[in-house]
Amino acid sequence: MECYIISTDFFIIPLLSAVWIMLPAYLPNPVAAVSGGGTPVDFRRNFTNGRRVFGDGKTWRGLVIGILAGVAIGIIQMWAAGAYGLGFLPHLTFPAVCLLATGALLGDIVKSFFKRRFNRERGAKWPVADQYDLVAGAFLLLLVFDSGWLFGEVTLPAFFFILILTPILHRAVNIIGFAIKVKEVPW
Ligand code: CTP
Ligand code: MG
Secondary structure (H helix, E strand, O other): OHHHHHHHHHHHHHHHHHHHHHHHHHOHHHHHHHHOOOOEOOOOOEOOOOOEOOOOOOEHHHHHHHHHHHHHHHHHHHHHHHHOOOOOOOOOOHHHHHHHHHHHHHHHHHHHHHHHHOOOOOOOOOOOHHHHHHHHHHHHHHHHHOHHHHHHHOOHHHHHHHHHHHHHHHHHHHHHHHHOOOOOOOO
8 A cells, every 4th residue: 555655746746747747848859750841940041050040840840730739738738737627737827838838849850950950951860969958948948937837746756757757748748749641761
């Protein structure tokens, strides 16, 4: 019984909380990959090293539709929490959901900026940065604009699971994206 309580409190709840918190941050990337195209965010401009500011992999359509998708799933989660009594999960709020979704894709764009500065082509592999850009972006925005929510709702064990889960899900989703020809490379 004691063991059961420990495993629920220290494993299952933080694991579910990690997924719950991150859904609005995880969804924008795959949605951007499916919906992206058209005008690039940098309007095809170059930066000082003669390379693109962000590159053709960052488009306005992907950015806007991706963020809207993240906010939409967050709103559905907020509704579901009330409808199904999911009070044991972190309490999502509209500002937090917006910051998670926006931060995820801003982190992705900032990563591409540095990728281009280090002369890496669009789609080139950049380990660690490729996996954690969305976590860094989402949590930085939360820290700056809603630190009360961040420290009130994201427990240390949940954050630990976010760090473990993110690269695993990132890899899995990208392999699927490559297999169904949404992504050009499996990373
Ligand atoms: N995408 C988009 N707009 C965004 C983010 C992504 O249109 N803001 C689309 C692009 O078609 C992109 C695909 O999603 O090619 C996959 O995203 P990602 O792997 O982040 O981009 P890469 O093409 O790998 O470019 P980079 O090297 O800059 O990361
Ligand atoms: Mg990429």
